[in-house]
Amino acid sequence: MDVTFLESDTFFPSPASNSTLQGELRDEEQNWWGSEELHVEDNPAHMNDGNDMIEPDVQTFVGVDMYPRAEPVSLANAESEDESPHSSVPDPNDPPSENIPEVSSPTTPLHTNAMDTSTGYVLPFRHNRGKPPNRYSPDIEERRSKYPIANYVSTQRLSEPLKAFAHTLSSCNIPSSVEEALSDPKWAQAIKEELEALQKNKTWALVVLPEGKKTVGCKWIFSIKYKADGSIDRCKARLVAKGYTQTYGIDYHETFSPVAKLNTVRVLLSLAANLDWPLHQLDVKNAFLHGDLEEEVYMDIPPGYTASSKAKIACKLQRALYGLKQSPRAWFGRFSSAMRKYGFQQSNSDHTLFLKHRLGKVTALIVYVDDMIITGDDAEEISRLQEQLSTEFEMKNLGGLKYFLGIEVARSRQGIFLSQRKYVLDLLSEVGLLECKPADTPIVPNHKLGEYTDQVPADKERYQRLVGKLIYLSHTRPDIAYAVSVVSQFMHCPSEDHMDAVIRILRYLKSSPGKGLMFSKNNHLNVDGYTDADWAGNISDRKSTSGYFTFVGGNLVTWRSKKQKVVALSSAEAEFRGMAKGLCELLWLRRLLAEIGFAPSSEMNLFCDNKAAIDISHNPVQHDRTKHVEVDRHFIKHNLEEKIIRFPFVKSEDQLADILTKAVSTRNFYDSLDKLGIRDIYAPT
Structure with a gap:
């Protein structure tokens, strides 16, 4: 049926009315009353002039009240009124009536005085009425974290x-x-x-x-x-x-x-x-x-x-x-x-x-x-x-x-393990990242970090303090060496993008606070190295980044990731300069071991994945494309002739120093860490 909404007539019944119907039901009730009046035409009290609606006499239909309203009945009175249709049989286990508080029955109307209209409209009784539970409160200290630190470090x-x-x-x-x-x-x-x-x-x-x-x-x-x-x-x-x-x-x-x-x-x-x-x-x-x-x-x-x-x-x-x-x-x-x-x-x-x-x-x-x-x-x-x-x-x-x-x-018995677990936890606590979401790698692949004219400046003092702590942390964490090398290039003028890169390094540390170096017993003292370079990888000045790893006795001892000082004109030139830096480190290790009494008895290996750079080392041909690296060429040539060093070729997928020159994929990153001897004895079981 249709319902007519009027400004002078409310949709919900007022407390002053005797009807408990709402909306359409109330209109149906009025129409039903009207239909009954058609059968009592002999009663003049129900006649009108035809212009007004028929006003039924409530007394006429007192016996056909479809929605009777119950009177207030207390539990104490209900026991004494056996004739009441709402009375119940008392339970012998119930407490004495004098100890029962006087409360209203669920059928008790909200307002006993039906003529009082000053309180407005009240919704009918609801059995679950009450204050909902406080499911969230920022004041609760012992709230559960989505990424608790206990999931990433354990003893x-x-x-x-x-x-x-x-x-x-x-x-x-x-x-x-x-x-x-x-x-x-x-x-x-x-x-x-x-x-x-x-x-x-x-x-x-x-x-x-x-x-x-x-x-x-x-x-x-x-x-x-x-x-x-x-x-x-x-x-x-x-x-x-x-x-x-x-x-x-x-x-x-x-x-x-x-x-x-x-x-x-x-x-x-x-x-x-x-x-x-x-x-x-x-x-x-x-x-x-x-x-x-x-x-x-x-x-x-x-x-x-x-x-x-x-x-x-x-x-x-x-x-x-x-x-x-x-x-x-x-x-x-x-x-x-x-x-x-x-x-x-x-x-x-x-x-x-x-x-x-x-x-x-x-x-x-x-x-x-x-x-x-x-x-x-x-x-x-x-x-x-x-x-x-x-x-x-x-x-x-x-x-x-x-x-x-x-x-x-x-x-x-397995060896000697170095870590800075407490240092990492203190750093995360200082920055407020103990419960942050961890990251898989310390830096995003194909990052575009550089200096731009429209960059938003960051807190310089805070940036320098965090990068300085990360530099010291990299003494036992070669996995963050490249990322720290990148963010340390913007110490003079950091931006929000640079600060986000630092925060990502901290989020990566959250994933493995106890990771460190393992020195195992390999029963040899051979000296080896891996060198690599990323040609023109810096988007600001197109300089290359070179890096190397060195091993003594099968254990990782030194590493470095550094942007080259000059622009390389080819990938072979960038790799050649990286080989010279790696050779310098191997020569220092050779001299140190000789002083201790364990000089290498054979040639040291410096693995490289660029055949052009290896060919230039073994075949020093002077021409226009190699003249500008002549000093490095003479340096490498001398050590090759003295049988101190050799440059075996290694495939790019086996080049360990690749993670020191660029941001690699997650799979390649963790494969390299396993080969480098980086372990986590604090990882939860």
């Missing part, structure tokens, strides 16, 4: 000592300010011990600051030292000077001091894995305090140190202190003199490596500021060296190598 496959060590690293918090440290008893004790050591060593003298002199600031740095079993050895507080406020020619003169190459550390680890050498770790307490200071330097009063005087009191430094520009040079000079006194020779390949040959055996010590690693096959000399160093300096024997420069070291 289930580790031995109990390594598992305890990993858990200890993850559960330690280092204070970020001196106020926070002083509120913790163990860190306050560490500050007290450092100040006592400085006073005992007569590092400074409290004096009145002379006129015209400026002071150097200072701050506290906190770290945690671990034992060989992974337990915490001690909380360490170190006072460092703010050397960046020093003036050249007044506060310092010479500053150069060699720092250990991590490439050398990896070579020693490969030798230790193949030859079953022990690895001992030593730490020098307050190493820089052993260096003598020649310049006149004044420093501010350290935070937490009180001096009772109203005058301008300063610390006149009498010995070198951490943070001063000349301190590393002073300390290393003192340490080198002591090692030469013990009969050790300083390596020409790495000046921080000290070697001693005795009775056909070798002992090696490498130092990185105040952290030392001792290895070799002469157990007697290693023990004697530890005693001599303890006599000369205040040393701390940390036992077997476990944690070195933020690198976690795990050793088993």
Whole structure:
């Protein structure tokens, strides 16, 4: 039937009406009443003038109420009214009636006063009326993540000592300010011990600051030292000077001091894995305090140190202190003199490596500021060296190598494993990407990163800080070497696209935080290399990118991905320049191994996938297309004639260095990682 909507008539019934019908049903009811009136024409009360609608008498149809309305009935009254059609038989198990609250029956109308129209229209009763459950709330801390970090890193496959060590690293918090440290008893004790050591060593003298002199600031740095079993050895507080406020020619003169190459550390680890050498770790307490200071330097009063005087009191430094520009040079000079006194020779390949040959055996010590690693096959000399160093300096024997420069070291019968798991987790936590969606590769294939005039600038300081941390992380993660090399080219003017590329590297790290290098026992010490180049791959200046991997004893020890400085005119030229760079690295490894006592007995292999570059190396024909690479040609030609190097051809699908020059597919990327010896012992089972 048709329904007529009028402005003066509502579709829903009002509370004042006796009808509970709505819409079409109400119209049907009115028509039904009208049809009944046709049979009662004798009643004059139902007659009209023909112009108005028939108004039925409610009293006439009181017996035919199709939708009776129930009166309010309480549960207490329902038990006493047996004649009520809504009464129910009481259950003997029900509680007494006086304990039952008086509530309305489900058939109770919402408004008992039918004439009250001030409250408006109310929907009929609904059995599930109520507040819906709060299915989402941003305030809930323990909400489930779609990509929890536990799905990508685990310690289930580790031995109990390594598992305890990993858990200890993850559960330690280092204070970020001196106020926070002083509120913790163990860190306050560490500050007290450092100040006592400085006073005992007569590092400074409290004096009145002379006129015209400026002071150097200072701050506290906190770290945690671990034992060989992974337990915490001690909380360490170190006072460092703010050397960046020093003036050249007044506060310092010479500053150069060699720092250990991590490439050398990896070579020693490969030798230790193949030859079953022990690895001992030593730490020098307050190493820089052993260096003598020649310049006149004044420093501010350290935070937490009180001096009772109203005058301008300063610390006149009498010995070198951490943070001063000349301190590393002073300390290393003192340490080198002591090692030469013990009969050790300083390596020409790495000046921080000290070697001693005795009775056909070798002992090696490498130092990185105040952290030392001792290895070799002469157990007697290693023990004697530890005693001599303890006599000369205040040393701390940390036992077997476990944690070195933020690198976690795990050793088993399978070999030696290096990773920076904690470093990655801390970095992801700092950026807020612990629960992000992981990426399969560190950089998208066929990327178009470059410098454009319409690019949106990004936060330069944040960009540089993140890229700097990724550069240090690449010392154990060659899988991100190419991606980090690309993003590091835009440090001077980063854009949002460049920042997105950095975030993608972090998302890739989320997929495998515990991935690292495995040094296995391969029972040989052969030296091999892979070199490759991507011709004119940079879209900004069309320069090529070259890269190489080198292996010692079957283990990956060095790698590099770098954009070439000149534009190559052909792919052969780009590959030829890449071969020259890879050859330089192999020659350095050959010289280092010869000093240790394991010079390669045969030619070193440098694999290349470009036949034109190999032909130019073996057949040095001078013409217009090779004249501009003449220096590299003579360099390669000399080493070929001396039987030092050879260039075997390798297929492009077997070229391991391909991932250092371009963004490859996901399948090729992971195939190369397996061949490089990159593993993840922290992967969940």
